Amino acid sequence: MAAKTVDHYSQTPLAVQLAAILxxxxxNGELGKHDQLPSESQLMQEHGISRGTARRAVExxxxxxLVITLAGRGTVVK
Amino acid sequence: MAAKTVDHYSQTPLAVQLAAILxxxxxNGELGKHDQLPSESQLMQEHGISRGTARRAVExxxxxxLVITLAGRGTVVK
DNA sequence: GAGAATTTGTACGTATGTATG
DNA sequence: ACATACATACGTACAAATTCT
Numbered sequence: 398m399a400a401k402t403v404d405h406y407s408q409t410p411l412a413v414q415l416a417a418i419l420x421x422x423x424x425n426g427e428l429g430k431h432d433q434l435p436s437e438s439q440l441m442q443e444h445g446i447s448r449g450t451a452r453r454a455v456e457x458x459x460x461x462x463l464v465i466t467l468a469g470r471g472t473v474v475k
Numbered sequence: 476m477a478a479k480t481v482d483h484y485s486q487t488p489l490a491v492q493l494a495a496i497l498x499x500x501x502x503n504g505e506l507g508k509h510d511q512l513p514s515e516s517q518l519m520q521e522h523g524i525s526r527g528t529a530r531r532a533v534e535x536x537x538x539x540x541l542v543i544t545l546a547g548r549g550t551v552v553k
Numbered sequence: 554g555a556g557a558a559t560t561t562g563t564a565c566g567t568a569t570g571t572a573t574g
Numbered sequence: 575a576c577a578t579a580c581a582t583a584c585g586t587a588c589a590a591a592t593t594c595t
Contacts, residue, residue: 410564411563437580452580453563468572468573469578471579472580488582516559525583525584527584528582528583530561530562545591546562546590546592547562548560548561548591549592
């Protein structure tokens with residue numbers, strides 16, 4: 398099945414949409430503890446968004462302490 | 476006297492420097508409760524930085540709940 | 554109320570620096 | 575040396591909210 402992606406025609410900001418999608422995957426266990434999140438480049442391609450938008454989405458999850466980002470490594474579920 | 480500005484040759488990120496300058500002005504009372512912060516355009520000109528950098532600096536203060544930003548209005552000390 | 558000007562919000566592109574593998 | 579990945583910073587454009595004339 399196709400993975401869920403953001404809606405470019407929605408009024409909701411793309412970064413907010415993406416954060417919600419990733420947050421849901423963490424909440425429902427699709428992404429478990431210590432699991433690696435898709436890289437910024439992967440998120441860019443999969444959702445057709447820019448790097449800045451992908452980064453803002455992940456930043457929201459960091460602010461919520463749902464994930465941890467390590468320079469040069471990536472982002473993992475906490 | 477000349478206002479304090481960021482150092483473009485410092486190792487410290489420009490946004491971090493600017494946030495520190497504004498944070499100090501709030502702490503020492505130079506900027507008091509309900510006082511308006513310089514607009515993003517003013518910060519750009521006064522410090523010779525881009526808008527994105529100015530926005531990140533103010534964003535830090537928002538994250539610290541030191542200020543409140545309203546679209547079309549600006550940012551004021553809380 | 555209309556319209557211009559100002560200010561913040563969102564989105565994208567590019568470049569460079571730093572750290573890891 | 576190279577590829578990958580995050581960090582910082584420059585730029586552009588347009589949208590949305592507010593203020594001013």
